[in-house]
Amino acid sequence: MKFLVLSRKPAIYSTRRLREAARIEGHSCLVVDPLRCVLHLEGGSAKVRVAGDDLTGIDAVIPRVGSYAVEYSLALVRQFELMGVPVLNGSAGIALAKQKWASLQALTAAGVPVPPTTLMRFPTHLADTLAELGGPPVILKLLRGMQGAGVLLAESGEAAESIMDTVWSLGEDIIAQKFIAESRGTDVRVLVIGGEAVAAMRRTAKEGDFRSNIHRGGVGERVALTPALASVAVRAAQVTGLRVAGVDVLESKEGGVVLEVNSSPGFQGLEEATDRDIAVEIVREAERLAESRAGRQTAGHGRPGATI
Ligand SMILES: Nc1ncnc2c1ncn2[C@@H]1O[C@H](COP(=O)(O)OP(=O)(O)O)[C@@H](O)[C@H]1O
Numbered sequence: 001m002k003f004l005v006l007s008r009k010p011a012i013y014s015t016r017r018l019r020e021a022a023r024i025e026g027h028s029c030l031v032v033d034p035l036r037c038v039l040h041l042e043g044g045s046a047k048v049r050v051a052g053d054d055l056t057g058i059d060a061v062i063p064r065v066g067s068y069a070v071e072y073s074l075a076l077v078r079q080f081e082l083m084g085v086p087v088l089n090g091s092a093g094i095a096l097a098k099q100k101w102a103s104l105q106a107l108t109a110a111g112v113p114v115p116p117t118t119l120m121r122f123p124t125h126l127a128d129t130l131a132e133l134g135g136p137p138v139i140l141k142l143l144r145g146m147q148g149a150g151v152l153l154a155e156s157g158e159a160a161e162s163i164m165d166t167v168w169s170l171g172e173d174i175i176a177q178k179f180i181a182e183s184r185g186t187d188v189r190v191l192v193i194g195g196e197a198v199a200a201m202r203r204t205a206k207e208g209d210f211r212s213n214i215h216r217g218g219v220g221e222r223v224a225l226t227p228a229l230a231s232v233a234v235r236a237a238q239v240t241g242l243r244v245a246g247v248d249v250l251e252s253k254e255g256g257v258v259l260e261v262n263s264s265p266g267f268q269g270l271e272e273a274t275d276r277d278i279a280v281e282i283v284r285e286a287e288r289l290a291e292s293r294a295g296r297q298t299a300g301h302g303r304p305g306a307t308i
Pocket residue numbers: 115139141145146147148149150151177178179180181183185186187205210211212213248250259260
């Protein structure tokens with residue numbers, strides 16, 4: 001098969017490992033920067049050009065979309081969907097995962113537990129909100145944050161108000177969330193592939209921080225998932241519409257609550273902590289997707305362009 005990995009950074013660990021794994025599994029694998037793809041629409045058809053050539057013969061696309069130029073990358077993923085090329089994580093799922101509030105709404109609608117969270121736009125609503133969230137302290141998150149940047153802990157109502165005022169004056173949105181103190185700077189990152197929790201690690205924040213992101217100096221260790229946590233993570237991935245998802249779960253007194261679902265989870269920390277070959281698992285999911293799509297098309301009831 002011929003796989004296409006969309007990644008801005010061919011040299012980073014996860015991208016390198018995916019290319020390696022595809023080749024070990026006997027496939028060819030192209031790695032292309034989404035911004036180097038030219039999207040063309042004409043006469044009712046869609047194509048993608050790279051370096052002056054039409055990109056054809058791709059059996060499955062594995063998108064790795066970071067935080068830069070998300071709209072462009074989503075347009076490209078949608079272009080492949082339009083062309084009938086199977087895409088491992090579809091544009092709708094990636095777009096939803098990139099929107100914190102919309103994701104929390106979708107999880108809530110499906111009955112997946114999330115921490116008590118509030119969205120508001122005026123300081124007059126803060127006192128009421130703090131009472132609802134059992135704070136201060138309270139967690140504040142910029143709606144456009146990622147990898148722990150833009151996630152803060154406000155120790156007092158005054159601190160929360162001044163931070164929120166600053167953010168609002170810049171025209172940005174910020175959410176307030178109950179601080180799950182009992183998780184003590186740890187969370188569980190669960191990797192869900194094809195509806196199965198394939199690997200998990202407990203991440204512990206570095207001394208003095210509450211954010212356990214590996215990018216923020218957090219350390220990961222293998223953890224055995226309870227069936228309850230695994231089921232919460234699998235449902236979160238499913239609700240978000242992702243075949244490959246990194247689900248962040250906090251262990252609260254009431255059980256696992258989902259913080260967020262990542263559509264292009266890095267897996268270096270997870271491979272190191274668990275000794276699992278995550279790259280091969282992702283490639284095999286791409287194989288299954290390509291095979292099922294090809295099977296449906298030869299059977300005569302394929303619907304090119306349909307995803308998830
Ligand atoms: N409500 C919360 N209570 C306690 N810790 C939290 C809470 N929300 C986030 N954290 C910590 O901060 C980290 C980053 O938050 P997250 O919502 O995953 O944002 P990001 O997109 O920046 O990763 C989490 O992995 C967790 O360690």
